Amino acid sequence: MISNARILGMLAELARLTALDEESLQSFKVRAYENAINGIEGHPSDIAGLGQAELVKIKGVGASIASKIREYVETGKVTKLEELAARYPPRFVELLKIPGLGPKTLKTLRSELGVEDLESLKDAVERQALRDLPGLGKISEEKIARSIERLGLHGKDRRTPIVEAMSVAAGLARELEGLPGVTSATPAGSVRRLAETIGDIDIVVASTDPLPVMGAVAGHPEVTEVIGSGDTKTSVLTRSGLQVDVRVVAPEQLGAALVYFTGSKAHNVALRQRAIDQGLLLSEYGLFEGESVIAAATEADIYAALGLELIPPPMRENSGEIKAAAAGDLPHLRLEQIRGDLHYHTDQSGDGRSSLEEMVEAAASLGYEYVAITDHGEDLTINGSDRTQMREHLARIRKLQERYPNLRLLFGCELNIGPSGTLDYDPDFRLEFDWCVASVHSHFDLSAEQQTTRILRALADPAVNAIGHLTGRYIGRRPGIELNLDAVLEGLAVSGVALEVNGALDRLDASAEVIRRAVAQQVKLVISTDSHHTSDLRRMAYGVANAQRGWAGADDVVNTLPVDEFVAWAGSRR
């Protein structure tokens, strides 16, 4: 069976080559392919098995694209794509990735200078042949030379894991907020949507005085190059190679600017189309009817004026959220609804860095009703605790409980799932815990079949309440384990074991895509921080955002339950 990912790859290639052929990245045909990609990405199951009639029901897929998909599934290739590929070989196409080079310029370079690949482009640049072409000049030539030098062929698709981008974005936003005239500075774009990887950082600044902001950004010590700087917008490259775009808007237009710069692009296009359908115009400056402003100050105003509920940023991917918001069918989940943290280490674990007392105090200060203290079990020999140590740990927890009448302390454990699905301790000892999360920490390279069996065996144990960080991935560093996801979700749904939404930004595991499928199959979720230090507790906001991104509502999330209901649920399998 051909995966959706491969079909999406085929369509993306078709879009790229068509853009070259039509000399425009936004020709109608190119956008049609992109719309089809968007529609298929939102499709919950494999589409290789669908016939022509079913395919055209997918939003953005018409007769022509549907038959290309059928051709691809049946023969492994697409005639139209083969024809285009013959005219635009991969070594030529990849030049599109160089910043500053678009389809028009590339076509000119090819016809006028015989540029066919990176080699011949470098050669032409060295000969200073670009500066004499129509529409180009010395400056353009030098810019292209710098782009090649600095980023080579990875310029436009260079992606940064969100954990890195988030800290840069939040840090810079804080600094800009301190400038005179600035009322707010907010990271927008894919950082705000909590995408797993980030192309560049967008920061929206509300200020009555743009100039000092432009100056502060261009002159920032972390900045190595100013890509562009105008009256209200400055783009720079940081030392770590991240591109940062800062845009200043008037405070009364902040809502419109946030909508626009948060995106996604596909969401914006759909939103603007909705505005047009209502006889309005939406831009980053506001929602207008003719000359008059209908809404601009807050995002809620804009969405309301378009007849929509406020859509949380993580859901803004044009995957059905506008339709749901219009019908009042959006799932609702807010950080304030979370009543407890259920994956949570102290220095009882070898890798924990805060004491039991510090961790419990931190949870209490957040107003939680319950926490599960889940230090590692004995199978993780370096980080874990044996039976005796765990019983002593329990005694300390019960003692500490006396000081916290309004915070229920659950004696928990993060069990290690061995390569064949075995767990720490013995069945009776495991049942002494109030709460167990079971997770994979090693043997990441077994087959999908072995991994699936492993997880299914673990979740069959009556002590297990949740499966922690399902795939074990670290975004951008380590891929997750291979799984038969349908089988695992089925196992979770049947057993009543919850799927953890891990709020650690370098994990975001389960992924939003997995969460959305889990929600559709009525799998219960727990949102947890996997904290190893008191400062990690704030990750709950990321966990909630990722759950939103996976269309989870409060009803799907077990740790929105009041303490008594939660404890009853946790004990129900034992």
Place this chain on the structure above:
DNA sequence: GCCGTTTTCGGCCCGACTGTTTTCAGTCG
């Protein structure tokens, strides 16, 4: 190439910045 509580044909989001020009094309988001 797709789509339709204005349309089965005629539309398809909107604007900043740059470098090239002297009113605009290309790129990018």
